[in-house]
Amino acid sequence: MSDTSGFSNAERDAMKQRAAELKAMKGVKGAARRAKEYEDCLSAIEGLEGADRQIAERLHVIVSEEAPGLHPKTWYGFPSYARDDKVIVFYQPASKFKSRYGSIGFNDDAALDDGEFWSTAFAVLEITEAVERKLRALVRKAAG
Template sequence: MAPESSTTKSGFSDTERAAMQQRAEELRSMKGVKGAAKKAKELEACLSAIAELPETDRAIAERLHVMVSEEAPGLDPKTWYGFPTYAQDGKNILFYQPASKFDTRYGTVNFAEDAAIDDGEMWAVSFALLEMTEAAEKKIRGLIRRAVAPAG
């Protein structure tokens, strides 16, 4: 479990401030890095972020990484605020927010604005996940495929 968070004068909790600092470090570490070297460094950061997670979150994130690799191999792994994230053309498509990050009861698989999962006038973009069951994997694989499908 994550440590207790207190709220600072800025209104952000210690955990939120740490996430912002983590994002700033991600940006600094990529400054001046381009092309294949950038993709390799981002993949390494994503795998490292997954490896550092507590057991339950790590199991889900590892399986999600495999699923993204199989269902949407064109997505680029990276981190975003420390979350394992997958992007297309520089735009985040999906990410895993581990339960341990903000000491919540469950982790979430989240689809960003550029994910093509629209379904009429309203659709879910975040899915709570306690464990990666066969049924959950099947549903998430379908969402991953849909998220990168060409419009139309």
């Protein structure tokens, strides 16, 4: 259900979640900030269920192995991975917006540019061996 603002309740909740993330980090710097962001990311993953949780857990391992320079955090409540505080890759769980599938997305700072046209988000129902191979390559490329 939505009101006249054009945003659904889930979208407004996500915006509130992002505001809370920013407020929680105000004044927290350095190693303490990284530790809190890491814990927040793990908590976001632990709060998921079923396929969402399995995908988020596997993405966490893949990013840790393929792009160790990216640090875990949350972004709009999503498990996310950033460089220089700019989110590179994130998982948007299906449960967040009651969609049919979750998606793994890449933001502007991801090094995925391929000419004039390229994908920045991928629907995912499960991470099979084939999906994992593709995802590992994308994460490596995105991290630069």
